[in-house]
Amino acid sequence: MIRGRFTIYLTLLALSVIFMLGFFKQMFVMDVHPYNKDPAPRGKEYSKDGDFDWGTAVKYNPKQKLLLKDTVENILHPIAPEFRIGDALPDTVVRQIHIATSWRSGSTFLGDLLNHNMGTFYSFEPLHFESLSMSTERRLDLMNNIFKCNFHNKEVIGWMKHASKGENNFLFQRNFRSFKICENLLPGKVSCYMDKFQSPICSMSPIRVIKTVRFRVKLAEEFLKNDKDFPHFKMVVLVRDPRGTMHSRSHHSWCSGEECINSTVVCENLEKDAQSAYQLAKKYPGKVYLLRYEDICMNPYEEVKSLFEFLKLPRSKGLDNFIQKHMFGKESKKHPYSTFRKSDNIYMEWRKTVDMGYIEKIQKDCSIPMKTLGYHSFSSPFDRDNFTISVLSKASESIWPKNLS
Known part of the structure; x- marks a missing residue:
């Protein structure tokens, strides 16, 4: 059905x-x-x-x-007499999905993976708009209106204006179906940043995905508890080994704030988000899913299958091809923002270059969340360099039992 x-x-x-x-x-x-x-x-x-x-x-x-x-x-009409072209879909069938994570944790690939599913309207990093200076109330208002396709809202208009600047066009380009239509309609791609274009397209999309790296997991309860407006809202909490995360961030000049580069702050936020995920999953059964980046890299087909079953999304025929092309194909690229990766080694790349002293500092700062999320701590350079020793100390089923999702 x-x-x-x-x-x-x-x-x-x-x-x-x-x-x-x-x-x-x-x-x-x-x-x-x-x-x-x-x-x-x-x-x-x-x-x-x-x-x-x-x-x-x-x-x-x-x-x-x-x-x-x-x-x-x-x-x-013979099979759906109540629906009309151009009508907004009813809330009873729309799926709102929030990918909550942090910088350089594999979320771009995960977002593109979900966006690959037909019928998806993908909002990439709307909180890039005002970054960490944005109040909690405004963040919630912005995301709430995007999920509802209210692109005439003041906050959403501010986001579109921000994205319309040349250096920020990538924010809307990730929503490739919409962007392919609008980029050549009017000069300067202006239709891509018009509420009268985006609202109808969004309203007709049965799957609406928002990906954020600037949103604490506990704040999502505002959507989880709102069964009236978001009866099918689900949140995917994506985490990554903090040693790999910090190594990846070290290559980017924009990562200079405390929440991005200070391992003590990063580990505190990781611990809070992990605990919030467990608490919300128990409070709202079937609506929260925690996923490790390393599990996707090691077992992409099985992990994606489990994820889509949780989201209750049909798997398109091209989904496995997308995984094969982006994670195992010959087109794997060196660009830091490319989603083409060699999954069999990319998640362990940090082990080849990160100094043992820095690893020990991160392991100390992140001892609690690393234990909670099943990451193995290395005690010597020998362990770090021995790739037969996994970075994971627990299987995915151990850190996120099926009864939680």
């Missing part, structure tokens, strides 16, 4: 994207940025008060109208 309804929603989404592509190409080209106060005159698709008129848009795109009419009447 679930797979059948998802097939319907994915079909609707695909048709809606075709529809939007058609009418956006018919719009009058705006010669100014959407955040300027005086936009150029727009086409007949807009009403007098400036709102976009879906009905009029169809009227001025007759070919799109005929295609949609035929498809809806002959294919969709």
